[in-house]
Amino acid sequence: MYRWLRNAHLAAGLFSAVSLLVFGATALQMAYGLPGPNSSETTTTIDVPSGYQVNPRAFAWWLMERHGLRGDLVNVTTKGAVVELTIQRTGASHRVEYDSHRNSAQVTTISRNTLGMFNRIHHAGGIEHQYWAINLWGWMLLVSSIALLLLAASGVVMWFKRYDDRRLGALVASVGLGWGVTLLVLMRLH
């Protein structure tokens, strides 16, 4: 039983190690406002065939197929002859302004640096994104979360089965649980 638990703990930990490191590092960056996330911006103008102003979604699909823009389609607005939309993924966002009178679109691409992308990965939840690749992050988040629970449960059982640190571990666990659970209950009951 102990051997099985140990292997399960090791497997869950190793599989999610990289993800958990990224989540932890980005949590640290956000908690302390550390510098690091940055982005660069480029703007291009492209010619657009006429007729797309009546169907912004079709226009977005055309951009993705013809110009390789990848991501979820969000923030679609139409102001007269101008259609504005954003196609975004963890590493970059494309802000598009399409003027149907001129049959041209201005595409402003914001590309995030490594730390910026790590930050977006931390916020990339859900497994029903339009852009299928973003769902990978959602699945990794789910697997890492389940791994955390498995790590916690197996860790506690393994600790208890070791006689060496039972008293000290019980004290430490009691303090931590008392601190955390009490505050959670107080917050939730409010």
Add this chain to the structure above:
Amino acid sequence: MKRLHILVGLFNLTALCVFAVAGITETFPRGERQAHTRTVDYEAPRGLDDRQVAEDFVSRHQVPLIGPLRGDAVHRNDEHMVTFEFFSANGPGKVTILEPQRKARIDLSRLSFGRFMTEAHAATLRGSAPVITMRLWALYVDCSIFSLLFMALSGPWLWLTSRPELWWARITLAAGAGLFGLAWMLTR
């Protein structure tokens, strides 16, 4: 190192579970909120301006604010009563100070338990409101961030120094890192 890994894990058990629940909640987001209204006893101290009254209320009732009250959150409603909006770990809400009755009404758009855990996991000491409950919780979360990083590093280290020959462990690490790398390539 092993002892430290175990003790750190035991201390941060609650936070790790909160992080895990937040991750699961965000994978299957639901927008459910419950409207919740209650009235509590409150008498505004004399001599305070509107903002100070709001802060006094928050402090006395330990409203679990996610962040300090915004500058424009406090105002007077049509009945000239002090009103302020807030965002707590349980969701957004509004407080109306009913001065004649010496009471206050709290209207809350209460989040589900999963969303509450998501809000709680994001509490930081640097950004927390001056509410002792939240400050203590945020301190615990801050400690847990360091703990998570420590365990994510010490865990593989312990494996490498004790059982590096395990082929399936190497494959597991490579699989997790590989999947991360694949997702990175596809979404950068």
